[in-house]
Amino acid sequence: MSVQGRDVGPVSMTCEVLDRRRLGRYWGLTLSAPEIARRAAPGQFVNIAVSAPGTLLRRPFSIAGAALGGHVAGTIDVVLDPHGPGTDMLAGVPPGASLEVLGPLGRAFPLPQRRVSALLVGGGYGAAPMYYLGERLRAEGHRVNFLVGAADSSRIIDPIVPKRMATWSSFTTEDGSMGHRGRVTDLLAEDLETTAAEVVYACGPNAMLAAVGDICEAAGVPCQVAVEEHMACGVGVCMTCILPIHTRKGVQNRRVCVDGPVFTSTRIAWEESRYTETAHEPVDDDLDDRDASDHDGRGPDDSRADEGHFTAGVRTVRTGGRR
Ligand SMILES: Cc1cc2nc3c(=O)[nH]c(=O)nc-3n(C[C@H](O)[C@H](O)[C@H](O)COP(=O)(O)OP(=O)(O)OC[C@H]3O[C@@H](n4cnc5c(N)ncnc54)[C@H](O)[C@@H]3O)c2cc1C
Ligand code: FES
DSSP states (O other): OEETTEEOSOEEEEEEEEEEEEETTEEEEEEEOHHHHHHOOTTOEEEEOOOSTTOOSOEEEEOOEEEEOSTTSEEEEEEEOOOSHHHHHHHTOOTTOEEEEEEEESBOOOOBSSOOEEEEEEEGGGHHHHHHHHHHHHHTTOEEEEEEEESSGGGSOOTHHHHHHOSEEEEEETTSSSSEESOHHHHHHHHHHHTTOSEEEEESOHHHHHHHHHHHHHHTOOEEEEOOOOOSSSSSSSOTTEEEEEETTEEEEEEHHHHOBEEEGGGBOGGGOSOOGGGOOOOOOOGGGTTTTTBOOOSOSOOOOOTHHHHTTOOOOOOOSOO
16 A cells, blocks of 8 residues: 555565674564565564464564665564564574564654654663664654663663764663663653753653653653553454553553554553453544644554454463563
């Protein structure tokens, strides 16, 4: 499908693994995926099929970069934190192998309509989509600042990338092995002032996102977060990934895979973000007055996939609350 000359919506592709590299504790994969790269925007994710014992469902991963051109016409990057059968299998896939990839999925970060100073906050592998967003913001003339945190320095992805890209960057680690000892939220209020941030974008563990949202709200700075919820189908069918969201009609459940993963932080009812059996509500859409004053809401809004391809054989699972 094409909207205003731009291809949108997800495609399913067999992608060659072009490169696999160690990124500290994580692994980075570059995949040949021209159709996905053409459609992708920062904040979106891909669903990758895995072939490990006992795995049925595809696994969701943020798009960490997309490039067009070159002899393969287009590539995407993902960063993997191996810790279970699917991520272990993917982290071991050698260059030359093929992976089945569906994407791009979900809604992208809305980009500012006017030039701003943006502070991008990444926690752990959540920094990966922030680097992709930083490139896009910088290409559009915005001032890009980074606050990147993790448990230790082996979980700070390529620190040279934000140092090169940003006007200003800062690092935190919980064990003090890089930058400030502590968490990103220790520094955020001060860094909002230092960077004169007019908008904050964040991706990381949900507890971090909730705290980042609170600090930004107290400072009066709009904040967009990319959340992570356990997923099954990834395309809006199974209701596994619901998150309670404040709407004009009160708190209603939304599907992270199609209504997110990007949300305005003040919309998320974190205190209620546990699974309830009332999840199966029709999705109306009054979501999209999100930050209308500061953002144009760009990013695919027609990224619903053809459900028919994905329902067969998909088991609905619910694997808990925040990670
Ligand atoms: C939008 C989004 C973006 C993500 N981006 C990244 C990324 O860039 N890098 C990365 O390493 N991981 C990312 N994750 C988390 C990643 O999808 C899970 O770590 C992975 O699915 C775990 O699979 P596993 O088989 O290794 O582990 P298992 O724990 O055995 O997985 C079992 C089941 O639980 C689901 N699951 C387990 N943990 C998670 C989780 N945290 N989030 C969602 N589903 C989960 C799996 O899909 C699978 O169905 C992202 C998740 C989401 C929703
Ligand atoms: S994973 Fe979101 S509806 Fe199935």
